[in-house]
Amino acid sequence: MNNEINSTQLSKVAILFTEDFWTTKNQESLGTSNDLLCLLGKPMLQRVIEQVVQNGFRDVHIFLGKHPDSIRNFVKNGERWGITPKYHYANPDESLAETVARLNLEDDTKYFLTSSHVIPVMKADFFHLENDIQGRTFLFDTDQGCRWIGWGFFKGSWLKQQEATTRAIVQNITMDDRIEKIEAAKIHSVLTLKDFLKTSAILMEEQRMNQEILIGRGCQIHPSAKIVAPVHLGKRVKIGANVVIGPNVSVGDGSYIDKDTSIRDSAVMPGSYVGAGLELSQVISRGKFLANTRLEAVLEIEDDGLLSFIFKSGETRQKNNAVEINLAWLLKISLAPLYSILRISKAQAMARSYQVELTKKRMFEHCDVQRKVIPNSEIYPMGKLKFVRHFVNNFYPGLNEVIRGNLVFHGPKLRSKEEIKRLPDEWKDLYGYKKCGLLQEDLLIEGPKEAWENELSFACDSFAALNNSTRVMLRLLGRYLVLLMSEVVSSYKYPSREVEKKMGKQVPMRLIENFTRRKS
């Protein structure tokens, strides 16, 4: 729907009302705005902003509702979508006319109005307006009568006359013949939690997921789990034993569904834990909040005992008899040799870990070289950030996990905990669990040639490889295989820390030195 705005009287300014700005009805809430709940991996607010951007609007006045901070934190400076947002806080005593008056709207210009909790299905000619009409808007027919969904074009003069409540505005719209009314056949809405679940199901239908199960990357599903289409699983979702999921279930990224639980017609928000042995239907789960949309009740669960099925933990625990105890001991004794081997190999790995420390040290030296070579390399300006994975712990063996063009191998500066706390959530996750870093792209490609030849060889090679250079990619792969072989062959020759102390010499840095030797 890429429509250019063709009328001279059509403003390029969009007005976005979040969280049902005008109504004071106290909806059940899951601790955040409904607009921000994840609808198949994308919140409604994001879908609305994308729609606004697609239609060519860049300046957006955002009117905040009950959760101003969460909305502001999500949209931020709008750089993600290329918009310039201007925020306005809600004032319950103010009418729409007074709210709009603050914007200094021109009388004869038409302004685009949107609400973040609804998206109507729009037609291509929606933006072609005649000069004489006061506006054009969507109405949606519900059981309780006609409902205004907030989307449309209105003249500045018309907006300035409106009162505070949506009911009064709907009345004005229906009475006024100069406003063109379009009946929306279908809308996506998150006004209530019930609407949210319904919209989630509609979206699955629209994505032709009727008979499909979408599973994100890195999901772990127990063989005994049963999934009934349509189901949408995000990334890194874990599903336990005997779990039954579906139909019409959307599970957000990184969620965990514990064993023996059944879920249907529900949505699990990203990062949620759903306990064992539960039976959920028409439910939205978000962290410690659980909303039952059928009963229209929201539970805030702070009690660990309720996260799993109470009877299983309490009543059905059986005492083992003497035979079972003896059998368990026999099993333990027979497995003792295997256990000892595992312990010994773990101890060996611990002894070798000193080498990892040295690699880390070398990494920091390597970064220092960069700082000296390229001035201002400490500064990471916004807009030129590149997604970088460091290879302190997962050295080259991590190559197969890298998405071409998205990730770059390099040894960046490791960030402190305080720095990580200040990052947006998606980066925070990467730092916390994936140990990734950010790096200015210029550091890699603009360094002097000598540095490329020696210290920076890793970074430059890997950067080129990820920019679709097959030759370098193959070279990198070859080196990786050589390293791997040398690792296998010489793994038992490395002295432990104690040996090193006795001998008074350093442990050789196998991996790095092999590289530099080959280079020179």
Added chain:
Amino acid sequence: MKINIEKLAERDGVIIRIESDNLDASNVKEFREKVQEHLDAHGLVMLDMNAINFVDSSGLGALLSALRIMNNKNGQLKLFGMNKPVRALFELVRMHRIFFIYNSKEEALAAL
């Protein structure tokens, strides 16, 4: 915790109205002590839960032990007047399948 006792005229039973806002670890011991004598004395106990807005796992445990006592002597324990969050909690842990739960006192009495 305050409880009100109302004796049933037609049958050997009582209606216990819990006058507390919540049934959790802070008052569950008191609840058990006060209800115990009525559970021992009568064959039918009806719990009026209109006032309760919050129940935690220890509250659920107390209700379960009350149910066990009544089942052991072939008595009946009925719950009525639950508000939505408490009802949702009962459904979450499948307790609604084990207890007899009614919307109102009239419904509970009619089901006798």
